[in-house]
Amino acid sequence: EVQLVESGGGLEPPGRSLRLSCSSSGFSFGDYAMGWFRQAPGKGLEWIAFIKSNTYNGATEYAASLKGRFTISRDDSKSVVYLQINGLKSEDTAVYFCTRGGRKDYESNSYYSWFDTWGQGALVTVSS
Amino acid sequence: DIVMTQSPDSLAVSLGERASFNCKSSQSVLWDSNSQNYLAWYQQKPGQPPKLLIYWASAREPGVPDRFSGSGSGTDFTLTISSLQAEDVAVYYCQQYFSIPYTFGQGTKLEIK
Numbered sequence A: 001e002v003q004l005v006e007s008g009g010g011l012e013p014p015g016r017s018l019r020l021s022c023s024s025s026g027f028s029f030g031d032y033a034m035g036w037f038r039q040a041p042g043k044g045l046e047w048i049a050f051i052k053s054n055t056y057n058g059a060t061e062y063a064a065s066l067k068g069r070f071t072i073s074r075d076d077s078k079s080v081v082y083l084q085i086n087g088l089k090s091e092d093t094a095v096y097f098c099t100r101g102g103r104k105d106y107e108s109n110s111y112y113s114w115f116d117t118w119g120q121g122a123l124v125t126v127s128s
Numbered sequence B: 001d002i003v004m005t006q007s008p009d010s011l012a013v014s015l016g017e018r019a020s021f022n023c024k025s026s027q028s029v030l031w032d033s034n035s036q037n038y039l040a041w042y043q044q045k046p047g048q049p050p051k052l053l054i055y056w057a058s059a060r061e062p063g064v065p066d067r068f069s070g071s072g073s074g075t076d077f078t079l080t081i082s083s084l085q086a087e088d089v090a091v092y093y094c095q096q097y098f099s100i101p102y103t104f105g106q107g108t109k110l111e112i113k
Helices: none
Strands: A003-007 A010-012 A018-025 A034-039 A045-051 A060-062 A070-075 A080-085 A094-101 A115-118 A122-126 B004-007 B010-013 B019-025 B039-044 B051-055 B068-073 B076-081 B090-096 B108-112
Touching: A003 A094, A018 A034, A018 A094, A018 A122, A034 A070, A034 A080, A034 A115, A045 A070, A045 A080, A045 A094, A045 B090, A060 A070, A080 A094, A115 B051, B004 B090, B010 B019, B019 B039, B019 B090, B019 B108, B039 B068, B051 B068, B076 B090
Parallel strands: A010 A122, B010 B108
Antiparallel strands: A003 A018, A018 A080, A034 A045, A034 A094, A045 A060, A070 A080, A094 A115, A094 A122, B004 B019, B019 B076, B039 B051, B039 B090, B068 B076, B090 B108
């Protein structure tokens, strides 16, 4: 069974840094792009970033409004994807979801992809 | 950025009846080189993560009941539930993956009439 489990969320004061982790199992992690999304309380979904597989040299893409404070990375040896958030702001309060790209990168005829598997999410609350 | 607009914001449908959700993109999400529409639909139930229903605008994700179908091309898309079941109560989102940043519609909340 394909599983994604986020960790590292919690209550942090503004200005701090936080690293979320997403542990995966049940699939060949290194073959897939991975992504992060978030959802503020009572709001819709927002894409943050994705990181491609080694097929695309681990290329990354970010939402422009978040680039600079957010960094996505992956460790294929551990089947883990990370999201580093620096300079936390109150508006970063949200549930953060880890996701898997919809198709193995080397099987896809497209750089861009939907996301077929989502973790349960990690709640990040930014408050003093 | 591509703006995704869903309608209606909420929908109440009787059990067994058809439910339709609309999604309009501010520019075409059809890629001419592969003739694919870069459009996905997700279902989100309260307290749960989103679940992928449809990708490439009309391809049903394995395991998704066949009462769910997607249609449309270019800028106008529809998700249809052919016969509403009680477990379909959720918020439904469309999302484009044609260009960065990936963007979502605001969601349509489905309730039982």
